[in-house]
Amino acid sequence: MDQQQWSYLFVGLTFGLYIAIALWARAGSTKDFYVAGHDIHPALNGMATAADWMSAASFLSMAGLVAFLGYGGSVYLMGWTGGYVLLALLLAPFLREFGKFTVPDFVGDRYYSKVARVIAVICALMVSFTYIAGQMKGVGVAFSSFLGVPFNWGIFIGSFIVFVYAVLGGMKGITYTQVAQYVVLIFAYTVPAIFISLIVTNNPIPQLGFIGNMSGSEISMLDKLNTVVTDLGFTEYTSTTKSKIDVFCITAALMFGTAGLPHVIIRFFTVKSAKAARKSAGWALMFIALLYTVAPAVGAFARMNFIDTVNEATYIADSENYEERAAAILAEGGKPVPEWYKDWEKTDLLKFNDLNGDGMMQYRGPAAPDGLENEVVPNRDIFVLANPQIANLPGWVIGLVVAGGLAAALSTAAGLLMVISSAISHDLLKSTFYPNMSEKGELRAARLSAFAAVIAAALIGAFASSLPFVAQVVAYAFGIAAASLFPIIVLGIFWKRMNKEGAIAAMLSGLIPTMAYIIYFKSEYGSEAGWWFGVSPEGIGFVFMWVALAVGIVTALVTPAPPSAIQQLVEDIRIPGQRGALHE
Template sequence: MDQMFWTYFFVGTTFALYIGIAVWAKAGSTDDFYVAGHDVHPTVNGMATAADWMSAASFLSMAGLIAFLGYGGSVYLMGWTGGYVLLALLLAPFLREFGKFTVPDFVGDRYYSTFARVIAVVCALFVSFTYIAGQMKGVGVAFSGFLGVDFNVGILIGMFIVFVYAVLGGMKGITYTQVAQYCVLIFAYTVPAIFMSMIITGNPIPQLGFIGNAAGTDVSMLEKLNQTVTDLGFLEYTQSNKSMIDIFAITGALMFGTAGLPHVIIRFFTVSSAQAARVSAGWALVFIALLYTTAPAVGAFARLNFIDSVNDATYIAETGPDYSTKAAELTAAGQKPVPQWYKDWEPTGLLKFEDKNGDGIMQYRGPNSPDGIENEVNPNRDIFVLANPQIAQLPGWVIGLVVAGGLAAALSTAAGLLMVISSAVSHDLCRRTFFPDMDDKTELRVARFAAAGAVCAAGLLGIYASQLGFVAQVVAFAFGLAAASLFPIIFLGIFWKRMNKEGAIVSMLVGLISTFGYIYFFKFGGGSPEQYLFGVSPEGIGFVFMFLSIIVGVVVSLMTAPPPQDIQDLVEDIRVPGTRQSHGVADAGMAPAE
């Protein structure tokens, strides 16, 4: 059985499973659609949270960035890991104690303001649509890779799959679908890592192989990789060309952005209590660690394999049987033909070879090329987790499993983000703001229509996301927006009773507008790195503007009237599990003061 059979087998089987779960867990009420009835077991929720968290950025792009940026790519690993710990310990239990459906729900009631709720909806939509653009780009990479179709066609196929199970099942269907997706993606990530670790280091445990010696030598794997990349004119793998302040800022933006991400926070509303939220957070950390501790090894192995496979290979323009014939002739003549995996990925447009010197040889070089040869090979870094098994010539079933895992990672997070978007429109804007007399049945219908519309918008964003950068970089923008706009008002709303509606509104607006404006200027407005504020790139600027947002919010709050006493009592209550109702504040929320 060949690679294509196994790819179709694993992808077809897993998709049938996801859709079957969505049908089985079809939401019958708004409670089911938004928060899965508040009765998800903590362990199950931990696994679903891990799948929600480990998006296309984690599965597809993070290892690719680490592979090509080396130490500089570790900011994504550090930021996302630390951010989840921050969210789990600092915010999630208290938000669950508050008992709301959504983050804008918390903002609207905590800050006793309809206008604050609307601004929170705008922030959530900005963050979610930016994030989902990266996910749909990952879906396009995965589908285009295994089907051999254009990237944009791959996105359209992914849109249809997400539409079926997200719109039908709501959060209840998504929760149990994400459990299945976690199982698929973690096996898909670790199995090829074990194979590659055995081949390159002789150690079956990737985490140990990463810090061990290369197979059959006394040289460490990282030393070998450093020597390999520097010989080709690249910076040492264990060094970075990013400034220390930029590394710190990107890590901070990812950490604090995690604590403000609506689609992650909403997962903790699906369990029965604040205690259950803490337990599920602990399980989620365990499940996440399985992938995150493996990612550095996958990135390092990918870089070595890619260089060995492509550098100084003779390019063959032909495909199919003609390629096989020409490759055999070159091999017999003692030459190195372009590998089959490269020809498989070439139709996607995600690999490019430009024969600058006309010799037909694929020279892969860095900016400091010692032989003066220009680089001729430009790979998209998002493909490397998917392409790794082919590059390493692993069995066909491993390749098919990885494709299914990549799709599971991208689709699981895309579905969670769609829930945030649909609930923001149907619950926070329609029912809680503009149409307070709306019944549950109508709200559920609006939520499904909103999710369907969001799928279409997400697909278009995914198509244009390639203009912003790699999947992880696009996602980093979403984290920066969340760090600057949502984290400050959630954090201050829980831990500072004096924070009022005026401070919250100004804080969100300052954080959102400043961060979005900075990203837009440097990605679309012609800004150059020499103009970076304090040397901080767009990926990390949300961390800087987060402090500006906090300061502005505090100053405005101190200059205006304090919150009503019942709001201050509410803040006290949500920090003490079990006392949520002691001051007469019902879960249905309070009437806004405006």
């Protein structure tokens, strides 16, 4: 079978499995729909959490970031990994002990205020829709690769698949689907990495291969890559142009943003107790590490192979006569544009602009010694999917990677849709405006909300091709979560004097300036020269997080203390079993 047939086989089998699981685990109650009945085993929940966490940003975009930013891309590795440790140790067990469905639910009860709950819903929706914009771009990239269709068609096809198993199964269906998706995506990520590591470094362990020597050479992989990229005018691979303050702020924003992400936090409500939540977090960390430790190697191999196959290649405009034209170029001692490039060119995610009219593809950095301009513009999000093709791996490996990319993008998109659905149906309708709504009515509202969210996500995704790479868009969501939700969650757990006035002030003082900063500096009016303290939009959430914490604490101190029952509640949730048993 050729690579397209392998792709159809793997994607068809995995999608059939996902939909079968959604039908088998179809939610029959709001408890099933929101929190999977509180009865998911910690190991399975850890696997589902890992799939939810390792989104298109992790699977598709992170290695592309590392490939093109080199050392500068490590902020995403450090921030996301450290953030999950922070969430697992600092917040997850206590939130599970509280026993509520969602983050706005926690805010509404902890801060005894409908206003605080509504603002928390707005924050959660802002985070989720910003995050889902990145995911839908990943869905578009993956489906356009799989079907060879334009980007926007990929978006709408993927949205339909998400709708089927998210709306039918709710959190129960999504959880078991994500277990299957984790198995698919981890195999899809590591198998080609092992193949390529063997080819490039003769070492089957990618984590060791990329810091070892090239095959048959005494030159290390990273030294060789440094030489190649600097000769073409790019920044040395093992260095970065980012300032130290920006590196620190981006890493911190990703860390603290993780601890405020609604779609990750909600996963810890699907287990029986705070003890199970801790175990679940441990399992998830182990499952996440399997991918995150491989990503730097995948990125380095992708950059090396991309340059080897594309730079100075003769472009062939007519894909139908590709083989004949390529053979003629080879016979003349030239290097034809690789076939994988022609496949990806159809998706509009790779572009060649022949600026000097010589028919040769010059890939150059801003400081190219030969003075030539760059003519090859790759979308960084394609490289995990394209890497097996670039390395000429077997067709079944390429098909497996396509299935894995789709699993990663769809698993997180489904988790985010659940946050959006529960925020509207449970936190706004049931808990705020229509408290007498029946369980059947709430479940219907949840499914309608999920359906509306799928439509909105598809429309957002349709414009996502003009957005930055997936991981950068996702980083904005983390910054918003760090500035708006993290302060009131951590203060709500660890400071019983924190009150509703402080919570409202903290959320608004974090959300509004962070959103304004991102929008302004990513518009045509903003420029890097105007960044405050040299901090980029990806890292500004960390700065405004401290503003929100300070505003919340000061406001709480100058306004009345919360009721004694609320203060006792804060004491109770920090004692295992004290409160959680009431919500089993």
